[in-house]
Amino acid sequence: MPILNIKQPEYIIVSDSIRLRKFDNNFAFALEWYQDEETLMLVDGENEPYDMEKLCRMYSYLNEHGELYFIEIEDGDKYITIGDVTFSNIDMPIVIGVETYRGKGIGKKVVEALIQRGKQLGYSYLAVNEIYKYNIGSQKLFESIGFQRYEETESSYRYKLNLI
Numbered sequence: 001m002p003i004l005n006i007k008q009p010e011y012i013i014v015s016d017s018i019r020l021r022k023f024d025n026n027f028a029f030a031l032e033w034y035q036d037e038e039t040l041m042l043v044d045g046e047n048e049p050y051d052m053e054k055l056c057r058m059y060s061y062l063n064e065h066g067e068l069y070f071i072e073i074e075d076g077d078k079y080i081t082i083g084d085v086t087f088s089n090i091d092m093p094i095v096i097g098v099e100t101y102r103g104k105g106i107g108k109k110v111v112e113a114l115i116q117r118g119k120q121l122g123y124s125y126l127a128v129n130e131i132y133k134y135n136i137g138s139q140k141l142f143e144s145i146g147f148q149r150y151e152e153t154e155s156s157y158r159y160k161l162n163l164i
Contacts, residue, residue, distance in 0.1 A: 014109050019074075020069035021069060031051075042135050062086040063086075067086065067117075124162065126161045133157065143159075
């Protein structure tokens with residue numbers, strides 16, 4: 001049974017150089033991620049660029065339905081924001097918005113940290129609601145950590161990881 005009274009932390013330390021920072025409603029910098037065609041195909045399965053209104057609606061929805069974080073990387077004496085992730089036991093959408101940081105194992109470290117968060121919250125499982133069939137990188141990421149494909153839709157797969 002999940003523990004419901006544990007508040008979302010301001011930060012989750014993922015590694016020496018990676019952290020998750022609690023969503024704070026300042027997100028204008030992320031608009032460029034959601035205007036990139038490749039990112040949009042991986043995330044939404046379409047390449048219709050977001051405007052600020054759509055970005056605001058997306059972040060509002062994600063923040064209401066899970067713990068929303070920005071993924072930050074240490075760069076010298078400061079942190080730079082490179083992506084976002086929403087954590088709940090029924091979905092875990094993750095985006096590395098800055099292309100140069102994709103494929104470097106950051107997403108895997110973030111998901112591993114969120115698995116620990118799920119255990120702390122008493123979740124019995126974690127699920128990923130939709131990974132497009134052509135998003136091989138994301139499929140490999142979740143499968144490498146132990147998530148198992150449990151359902152197929154016309155365009156995507158769903159994954160689940162039992163925690164107990």
